[in-house]
Amino acid sequence: MLRYIGKRLLIMLITLWLISTLTFILMNSIPGDPFTSEKKLPESTLENLKAQYGLDKPLPMQYVVYMNNLIHGDLGFSIKNVNRSVNDMLADGFPVSAQLGAQAMILAIFAGILMGTVAALRQNRMSDYSLMVLAVIGLSIPNFVIAPLFQKYFGLNWELLPIAGWGNFDQTILPSIALAFTPLALVTRLMRSSMLEVLGQDYIRTARAKGLPPIRVISFHTLRNAIIPVITLIGPLTAAILTGSFVVEKIFSIPGIGKYFVESIINRDYPVIMGATIFFSAFLILMNFLVDLAYGYIDPRIKLGKKEA
Amino acid sequence: MAIPAEKFERAPKRAVDIETLRRPSLTYWQDVWNRLKQNKLAMAGLFMIILLVAMAIAGPFMQPYTYYEQDLGDGKNISPSGGHWFGTDELGRDVFVRTWYGARISLTIGVVAALIDLIIGVIYGGISGYRGGRTDEVMMRIVDVLWGLPYLLVVILLLVVMGPGVLTIIIALTATGWLNMARLVRGQVLQLKEQEYVMASQTLGASTDWLMSKHLIPNTLGPIIVMLTFTVPNAIFAEAFLSFLGLGVQAPVASWGTMINDALVVVLSDEWWRLFFPAFFLSLTLLAFNALGDGLRDALDPKMRK
Amino acid sequence: MKNVLEINNLHVSFQTYAGEVHAVRGVDLHLEKGETLAIVGESGSGKSVTAQSVMRLIPSPPGKIKQGEILFEEKDLTKVSQRDMFRLRGSEIGMIFQDPMTSLNPTMTVGKQIMEGLKWHQKMNLSDAKKRAVEMLRLVGIPLPEKRVNQYPHQFSGGMRQRAMIAIALACNPKILIADEPTTALDVTIQAQILELMKELQHKTETAIILITHDLGVVAESAERVAVMYGGKVVETGRVEEIFNRSRHPYTWGLMGSMPRLDWQQDVELHPIPGSPPDLFDPPKGCPFADRCPHAMHICHEEMPEETEVSDSHRVSCWLEHPQAPSVSGENNNVKVHIGSK
Numbered sequence: 009m010l011r012y013i014g015k016r017l018l019i020m021l022i023t024l025w026l027i028s029t030l031t032f033i034l035m036n037s038i039p040g041d042p043f044t045s046e047k048k049l050p051e052s053t054l055e056n057l058k059a060q061y062g063l064d065k066p067l068p069m070q071y072v073v074y075m076n077n078l079i080h081g082d083l084g085f086s087i088k089n090v091n092r093s094v095n096d097m098l099a100d101g102f103p104v105s106a107q108l109g110a111q112a113m114i115l116a117i118f119a120g121i122l123m124g125t126v127a128a129l130r131q132n133r134m135s136d137y138s139l140m141v142l143a144v145i146g147l148s149i150p151n152f153v154i155a156p157l158f159q160k161y162f163g164l165n166w167e168l169l170p171i172a173g174w175g176n177f178d179q180t181i182l183p184s185i186a187l188a189f190t191p192l193a194l195v196t197r198l199m200r201s202s203m204l205e206v207l208g209q210d211y212i213r214t215a216r217a218k219g220l221p222p223i224r225v226i227s228f229h230t231l232r233n234a235i236i237p238v239i240t241l242i243g244p245l246t247a248a249i250l251t252g253s254f255v256v257e258k259i260f261s262i263p264g265i266g267k268y269f270v271e272s273i274i275n276r277d278y279p280v281i282m283g284a285t286i287f288f289s290a291f292l293i294l295m296n297f298l299v300d301l302a303y304g305y306i307d308p309r310i311k312l313g314k315k316e317a
Numbered sequence: 318m319a320i321p322a323e324k325f326e327r328a329p330k331r332a333v334d335i336e337t338l339r340r341p342s343l344t345y346w347q348d349v350w351n352r353l354k355q356n357k358l359a360m361a362g363l364f365m366i367i368l369l370v371a372m373a374i375a376g377p378f379m380q381p382y383t384y385y386e387q388d389l390g391d392g393k394n395i396s397p398s399g400g401h402w403f404g405t406d407e408l409g410r411d412v413f414v415r416t417w418y419g420a421r422i423s424l425t426i427g428v429v430a431a432l433i434d435l436i437i438g439v440i441y442g443g444i445s446g447y448r449g450g451r452t453d454e455v456m457m458r459i460v461d462v463l464w465g466l467p468y469l470l471v472v473i474l475l476l477v478v479m480g481p482g483v484l485t486i487i488i489a490l491t492a493t494g495w496l497n498m499a500r501l502v503r504g505q506v507l508q509l510k511e512q513e514y515v516m517a518s519q520t521l522g523a524s525t526d527w528l529m530s531k532h533l534i535p536n537t538l539g540p541i542i543v544m545l546t547f548t549v550p551n552a553i554f555a556e557a558f559l560s561f562l563g564l565g566v567q568a569p570v571a572s573w574g575t576m577i578n579d580a581l582v583v584v585l586s587d588e589w590w591r592l593f594f595p596a597f598f599l600s601l602t603l604l605a606f607n608a609l610g611d612g613l614r615d616a617l618d619p620k621m622r623k
Numbered sequence: 624m625k626n627v628l629e630i631n632n633l634h635v636s637f638q639t640y641a642g643e644v645h646a647v648r649g650v651d652l653h654l655e656k657g658e659t660l661a662i663v664g665e666s667g668s669g670k671s672v673t674a675q676s677v678m679r680l681i682p683s684p685p686g687k688i689k690q691g692e693i694l695f696e697e698k699d700l701t702k703v704s705q706r707d708m709f710r711l712r713g714s715e716i717g718m719i720f721q722d723p724m725t726s727l728n729p730t731m732t733v734g735k736q737i738m739e740g741l742k743w744h745q746k747m748n749l750s751d752a753k754k755r756a757v758e759m760l761r762l763v764g765i766p767l768p769e770k771r772v773n774q775y776p777h778q779f780s781g782g783m784r785q786r787a788m789i790a791i792a793l794a795c796n797p798k799i800l801i802a803d804e805p806t807t808a809l810d811v812t813i814q815a816q817i818l819e820l821m822k823e824l825q826h827k828t829e830t831a832i833i834l835i836t837h838d839l840g841v842v843a844e845s846a847e848r849v850a851v852m853y854g855g856k857v858v859e860t861g862r863v864e865e866i867f868n869r870s871r872h873p874y875t876w877g878l879m880g881s882m883p884r885l886d887w888q889q890d891v892e893l894h895p896i897p898g899s900p901p902d903l904f905d906p907p908k909g910c911p912f913a914d915r916c917p918h919a920m921h922i923c924h925e926e927m928p929e930e931t932e933v934s935d936s937h938r939v940s941c942w943l944e945h946p947q948a949p950s951v952s953g954e955n956n957n958v959k960v961h962i963g964s965k
Contacts, residue, residue, distance in 0.1 A: 023465035030471075034478045141358065144611060148604035150554055152561050153596040156581055210725040217678055217720075218740040218791065219713030228739075229728050236730070251469045255561060259581065273477060274563045281477060285470050292467045308775045309729050324922040325947050328913075 083283030094283030105264035116191035124199025146193030359612020365605035376417025385569035430552035438498020446506030539617035546610035633691035648855035661846035717792030723784035727776035734772030782813035854911025861937030
């Protein structure tokens with residue numbers, strides 16, 4: 009078990025190193041430097057700027073400095089918002105994005121489990137078909153289509169909820185739902201097929217042969233086993249919600265990391281792009297790791313490190 | 318109870334041929350097609366895809382405008398009417414022509430990206446699975462490490478560097494997109510190599526050609542077709558997503574993503590058609606491919622066979 | 624002796640996309656207190672469906688009991704309410720299944736799976752139920768039951784899991800135990816142990832057992848009476864020695880001929896039954912075995928034979944019993960079969 013965790017941690021570090029190096033190489037392969045696109049600056053100012061950002065040194069030297077800073081958790085400074093460090097921006101945005109993401113995740117998982125269970129228990133009946141058609145539609149409508157529609161109808165036309173902004177709970181409702189849309193469809197579909205598979209298992213027949221009432225067979229024997237695969241989905245869901253947040257935060261003007269990231273792409277603010285990419289990657293990799301650990305903990309059949317099924 | 322004596326004579330032995338099945342025997346693909354035909358949603362998806370492709374080809378010719386032609390005078394922001402079926406945008410460009418021109422871009426990106434994934438994936442995964450042993454180990458370690466990279470973030474990063482455009486989008490999407498296919502193909506090959514019926518047929522003296530054509534290809538092909546069907550909408554979605562981040566195709570070229578992005582500014586005003594048409598057809602395309610993919614997956618699953 | 628279970632004229636069908644499958648077509652059986660009745664037949668003969676009908680565990684839809692009655696203590700199980708059926712299952716009638724590897728819930732400890740029925744049927748509290756679970760595990764011969772009770776099924780071997788299944792099925796002291804191919808998935812040495820265990824427990828608890836199997840060795844080992852099923856019907860039924868030594872139905876002869884035996888000389892050939900079982904989408908109107916029967920007569924293809932009483936306990940449905948029929952004898956009819964120690 010400990011050996012397994014150690015091995016996984018090592019792979020995590022390698023992946024992180026790879027993404028940081030890749031980011032560095034890619035960013036430095038862009039022709040010119042971040043200041044060439046600016047209005048012609050006086051030569052001396054340019055020199056100063058370059059020195060300030062360490063761009064006057066040779067590339068390998070820059071790489072060493074960059075990696076050293078990374079290890080110390082220093083992601084550098086924004087070019088467009090002078091004097092604002094990437095760390096500050098991430099620290100500002102993170103609580104907002106985390107709240108939004110967590111709300112969307114909880115909504116997607118709970119509603120998805122519920123809907124998937126209902127569909128499976130009513131297999132091949134009207135409610136099953138409608139839920140599955142809804143799910144495939146949900147999977148197919150991108151959140152950058154859903155979000156403006158929500159704004160227009162719930163916000164503008166019917167005035168039920170605030171159109172945009174961040175601060176009170178009302179303002180989180182529309183973006184959370186918009187963000188949860190695709191993940192919800194994914195969870196619903198997975199839960200349905202997982203439920204159906206478990207319902208066909210021999211041990212469900214055993215449970216029924218014991219004379220347990222259906223409610224107990226479903227809750228104690230079926231649901232418990234059917235939910236396990238949903239846990240593996242949390243990794244991909246986190247990725248979907250994270251990338252979805254770029255869109256949703258921008259559309260709803262929410263001051264989260266996603267919005268900063270999109271702005272940095274539009275402004276070609278390279279240090280912010282680099283810093284955010286590394287931060288997101290680290291976050292996703294860590295989430296996957298935690299999900300794997302949780303999976304091994306929840307399913308007694310899996311001996312971490314030993315299983316190969 | 319009087320029964321005529323001849324009834325108790327030995328009846329001639331009835332030829333019981335075990336091989337005679339009462340149901341007509343169908344080939345694998347006939348069977349798949351029959352099952353797919355019964356899935357209304359999947360067939361609707363297939364029909365929609367054919368229709369969308371036809372419109373992507375013909376649509377831009379159905380109106381006397383081009384996708385880039387501007388009319389900054391009275392032609393701006395016209396609502397859908399006889400002259401402009403889907404209206405015009407803020408630069409007076411015809412939304413109908415742009416929508417179908419956008420369909421070309423989106424479908425091209427989707428299909429080409431899926432095909433490139435397929436080619437790389439089949440070669441890489443095929444070699445890895447077929448060779449096995451040390452080769453497999455090294456090749457799969459590489460895949461594992463690349464697998465850890467967050468897909469869309471890598472795509473964004475690559476596009477920031479390479480700059481926007483149809484070609485760069487395809488390159489960025491396939492840069493790590495083939496991993497899925499490679500893993501799938503390798504898994505299939507590996508599994509099939511050890512499957513008992515393959516072994517059975519080997520012990521019966523089947524040739525390699527026979528094995529490939531009768532066992533390996535039909536059985537690997539199914540899951541690959543399914544994944545291919547799902548790769549197309551994923552690539553189309555990714556293109557639209559990237560356009561939304563300003564990394565998509567550049568003006569005046571239209572894609573659904575850029576059109577939606579442009580229209581977001583006016584979403585709260587009355588010019589609904591600018592968002593509606595590209596968004597509707599984008600969603601419809603994704604829906605059609607997803608529905609077809611679902612149907613194919615179910616139809617190809619032999620466990621569904623009753 | 625009193626019958627604990629009586630099945631009269633049971634018909635069960637399954638609705639499939641290709642039409643209706645008549646899986647069970649008029650089965651009559653009875654089970655006496657404390658005895659073991661074996662139901663033998665090849666796959667598709669309707670033996671498992673008959674057993675599952677008793678438990679009302681037929682997946683429905685597509686399955687449906689079309690006709691007939693299943694009498695348990697004067698109650699017709701085909702008619703009792705769902706609620707009453709929940710009370711009966713597990714407490715009055717227990718069941719164990721073929722594959723012990725998949726029949727236990729992988730994410731629940733074995734102890735909890737035994738305790739569940741006790742808590743639900745006998746309203747036991749947690750500590751009593753746990754004590755009983757340990758006791759049951761000890762009874763079925765699992766070493767260190769105090770420790771095993773908290774383990775998960777994957778920590779058990781195949782034979783141990785089947786023992787655990789038996790513990791679950793017998794926890795509430797049922798009057799009937801239905802064992803659906805309980806040893807088929809196990810190693811031969813383990814098979815013998817499980818059969819031994821079932822017999823031993825039967826002596827202690829006086830549970831009547833319905834043993835479903837296609838393995839005549841298992842039958843000889845553990846049953847008192849046998850019902851041979853074919854094509855959804857019982858074709859012959861009788862005491863073990865009657866079926867093994869004086870069987871009257873060509874299908875039973877066929878079964879005996881296709882079974883390898885230790886006491887045979889090496890030059891004795893096995894005789895598999897040629898052909899395959901009848902298509903139950905469209906069952907034959909005559910005897911279901913007629914197509915494969917070496918002695919088939921015209922009448923066999925046209926009408927289903929009546930049941931003939933050979934002795935008090937031995938009945939057979941075959942046209943050869945008719946006075947007008949020519950006399951034939953089965954190839955193995957005179958082979959004396961050693962019946963397992965009783």
